Amino acid sequence: MQTKTAASHIANALQFCIDHKARKAGNIIQAHILRTNQFSNTFLVNRLIELYSKCGHTITARHLFDQMPLRNIFSYHAILDSYCKLNDLNNAYEVFAQMTERNAVSWNLIISAFSRNGFKEKALESYYSMRRDGFVSTHFTLASVLSACGGLSHLECGKECHGAAIKIGLEGNLYVGNALLGMYMKCESIADAVMVFKDLPEHNEVSFTAMMEGLVEANRINEAFGMFKLMHKVGIIDCVSLSSVLGVCSKSLVEESAVNILSDDHKHTMHGKQIHGIVIKLGCDRDLHVNNSLLDMYAKQGCMECAEILVNNMLEVSAVSWNVMIAGYGKQYNKEKAIDCMERMRLCGFEPDEVTYINMLAACVKSGDLETGLRIFNSMLSPNLTSWNAILSGYSQNEYHKEAVMLFREMQFRKVKPDRTTFAVILSSCAAMSLLEGGKQIHAALLKADFYTDLYVASGLIGIYSKSGKLETAKCIFNMVPQFDVVCWNSMLAGLSLNSLYTKTFALFQTMLGKGMLPTEFSYATVLNCCSSLTSPSQGRQIHGLIVKNGYENDAYVGTSLIDMYCKCGDVDGSRLFFDTMPGKNTVTWNEMIHGYAQNGHGEEAVNLYENMIRSSVKPDCITFVAVLTACSHSGLVDTGLKIFNSMKQEHGIEPVSDHYTCVIDSLGRAGRFNEVEKLIEKMPCKDDPIVWEVLLSSCRVHANVELAKRAAEELYRLNPNNSAPYSLLANMYSSLDRWDDVKDVRGLMNEWQVSKEPGYSWV
Known part of the structure; x- marks a missing residue:
């Protein structure tokens, strides 16, 4: 009797140690157990194992487990639970395999561990083994298995578990119901999720958040906001749900873009700033996770002024906060502000991490500063695939296709495995250069990597073969894609x-x-x-x-x-x-209409439309001026064209380029105003553009301006001595003026330079 009482006191003392994680006191009790020869008491040793496991001393717990003279199922559960909590699946499964006796708890522990650590298939296999052994699932079992089904998008298995929950009367259990919501949403079965939500006798923050996040993933933004509205109405809101709804605001992508939610009696409007107000009202504005979600929402919606105010007033910031700010400025092509944020990040005591460098790299690439982008990329010790894709995309988008191909080769030398994005980017560069051989090599690599049927990559292959004139190969690839x-x-x-x-x-x-x-x-x-x-x-x-x-x-x-x-x-x-x-209408739309008038000889209408464009506060670009100056040239509106040309830099800050000079020279040349042409030529920066001189030579021929025609021809000889066009134009001009000696000189010059004119032929 005294022995039992003593063991009871020791068990109580060990329970106190377990509750307070008092390992040192536990060591003293263990010594007492050994000294009093009570190590054969399985119950006491189980409590010791539980104590050491809870204190994080799993090795000591395992040593005790191995030394036990007598073990029972609770001994196995104690050490198994310890390994599962540490996510040490190898040792956990080893202990589980040794068990001669198992119950629902044993299976729940191993299934939960597999599901939680991403071994979804193993979790399902264990679940079916548990069922075969005759054990009835509990709410813990079903929650873990449903999580695995969602992760694998295994809808049929999820529905089977739903049926099992109904059969054992757990469909109304909140824990199981929330797991069902998550599974159906991940499997994109929205209707089933809605039905489960309606049938649940009660809801909590997890229920609402699972519905809201699932609706966002399905791009049903209005319904996600509606779910938050209902959540707000019943008063079930926490920091996690607020972070989720801020994610909904980020998804909408438009600053101050209101989303209308139809309620029972009238419409309500919600957007990011209103959610921010609710955050402050509920006292969640001190929560770092919520503040980072607010920053992300403002950054994604392009409201960096609001993001700056928020980050400057946050009581606590993290590396995530600064990474969001850098990404936000990168999205706005503001490299300088992104660099400034990285400096402020360092001043706050945070060293840039991999995400920081990727965001900075993206900011430089989007801003067109590939030199700084490459410097950042080279400073990374071991760039990951995302970094490689970012720098490759930057070179490809900025038309540095040769450099993109070279980087892709270096990526292969470093044994970084490309993904579908990498292949699509590099195929785009090969297509732009008409680099068919390079495209074929990438095609071979795709076949080896089993990417050739990927829709995203197949489009790139079709593009390169099409642009290289290999349409039969392009069609072959198109027909091979299993699902278009x-x-x-x-x-x-x-x-x-x-x-x-x-x-x-x-x-x-x-x-x-x-x-x-x-x-x-x-x-x-x-x-x-x-x-x-x-x-x-x-x-x-x-x-x-x-x-x-x-x-x-x-x-x-x-x-x-x-x-x-x-x-x-x-x-x-x-x-x-x-x-x-x-x-x-955007600038391109206006340009197209002005150009349409120019093509069809409606010069005055083109000018009027250009003036309407300016009055509408639409900013013209280089193409706008090419279109309207072409219209003026073709319709003889010389002075109007000159006025518009002179306004380019003075009023709109656009520096004229060769296309603009060509239009004005053509206009003046058609009108025979060659004195003005010569003055314009003297001050134009693009004297090495052959088109300018060809246009001038044509005008000189019409008006028989021999001296200026001769100068234009000489410039063309200088730029390309083997082009027969200027020789022919000048010779024809001389012949029309009966200057046969000059014609002979031009022919002699052609012979000297070995220039031959290709014979003309008819397309009819």
């Missing part, structure tokens, strides 16, 4: 159009529609370009009808293509009618 997406169709449409196979482009477009594939802006722009090239207004109008039907008529990209199509088909009035009804 619209990007592959667009790549094939673009390839056919690029090779002037307009009829085949239309046929493929019709096939695309017949297969139920919805065209995108790019699809419509490609087929509209075919209509323009074929001068086919009837087909263009059919495409226009389809565009209206599918709701793309307000898209600036598609609208610009429609304007170009109507103008090239000669229907300038139809083009202007559509232009006037467009709700969202």
